[in-house]
Amino acid sequence: MAQRLADGENRRFNPDWTTKIFCHEVKGKPICLICNNSVAINKVANVKRHYTLNHPDYDRRFPPGIARRQEQLDRLATQANGQMSMMRGATSLQQRAATADYEVCFKIAKAMAPYSHSELFKKCMVSAVQALYPEKLNIQQTFQSVLLSRNTCARQIEAIANHVTEGVVYNLNSFELFSVAVNESTDINDVAQLSVFVRYYLNKFSEDLAAVILLTERTTG
Template identity: 70%
Template sequence: MAQILVERENRRFNPDWTTQFFFHEVKGKPTCLICNSSVAINKVANVKRHYTQNHPDYDGRFTPGTARGQEQLDRLTRQANGQMAMMRGATSLQQRAATAAVQALYPEKPDIQQAVQSVPLSRNTCARRIKVIANHITEGVIYDLNMCESFSVAVDESTDVNDVAQLSVFVRYYLNSKFSEDLAAVIPLTERTTGKKIRWLSKGKALQRVWTVRQHIEQFLSEIGGDAAERFLEILRSEHSLRDMDFLTDILAHLNDLNLELQGEGRNVVELWLAVTSFKDKLHCFYEDINSDINHFPITTEFVNGRDDVVNLTPARAFLVDVFLEVEHCFAGLDSIIGIIELVA
């Protein structure tokens, strides 16, 4: 009776549900792009109920209609399309193999052939085929990375079908006269994570976080006691160690800013060259600044102003020289095409 009422109401999937509730249509049923669960009836109340009850944080993290929301929707859609294409490919391959085997064994019995063709693949068979394909792709990426001269790594936050945060590791490399980009690994993040925590994976943010909670760390080490704790306490209470940590926190924050400028899809070589050139100019400014007002190093400034005696910043100046030489070395390849860059810049 319920099915007859549904057919009479002529309920159909509304495309607006995709942008509003992260749903798409699979075999006539509204299916959640986030967790891959389906709703029995094409009804907005059912779709909305599933979205609000099972994914309440999505409105805050990926608000529909915003750029971040659209980016997440595009990512989930590509993921779903890829999974369906892989399943169709694995199913087709298995069915062709089974059909060929039955035709060879029972060439005069079309009823048996038809029966075998109509048998669906089990879930375990599909999962096994997907695992084989995934392993093959992984081995191919590892082989290419071993063959190429150099490669770069980028990380991004994503979620799986159960909305569990994971770290996606991408690699970009040059091999066989072409640039390639592949997904190297997906690492589940079992603890609760946010975009801010993902950015703490960089050294600058990590050290800044340690500096922010250094007093709590010192209190914790004092409470637990022990030889190891005492050694760490000596480091935290040492004037030289605090000076070095404050300066490293400042300079690594600047390096982290450069790192972010060099990331992002669609960045061209001119933009990267301008970012590197600008940072090298900043290093000259930093070197002069460390000899005078140290305005570009706020944490170091706080440390210096809190001391009555003169703070020796000679190690900081030497470190800035090393940073400049390292940047020159890492981006030496840009010098070979500087003529072309200046022409199009």
């Protein structure tokens, strides 16, 4: 079946959000100055929802229109700028190590392997490079710098999933029409789920998994 998308949604960052909702823009994405978390979609409703749900007492502590609110905003903005400067100053080795983190975690996610396998993978990787290049301590240190703990792997995979979801949503909002197909599937515990696939044309026909929804009722019929 085909569905028409809503038109007229503003995807641009509004500078007024900084003073009203404590949010600034980083590389085209709205970032909360209070908790440094990003908002998935650049829409005023999403930014306001994050502010009201996660920081409900901020307007009481720093009421609009008073000097104390502006002082708090300036302090948070200074902290954010300092953090961004530190990130920009990261060495190329750190950047490559971060890329390696995501590459390995992406492979683990595609293989549907347990997150704890990332720690085993790093041990194997370090042991292999130590055996292959025993005299190359810099290479060994490079492999040691790759962060692949279970918790890190979970965060990286969640970030990858959010990025993929945002990409699918962006593609769908580029077209007026797309087709949707649904099918029942089960997870490793044999729990019924509804898989939602979307198909659209972007230079070529593309098909993406839009959502997997847990089915709590009966699946017959």
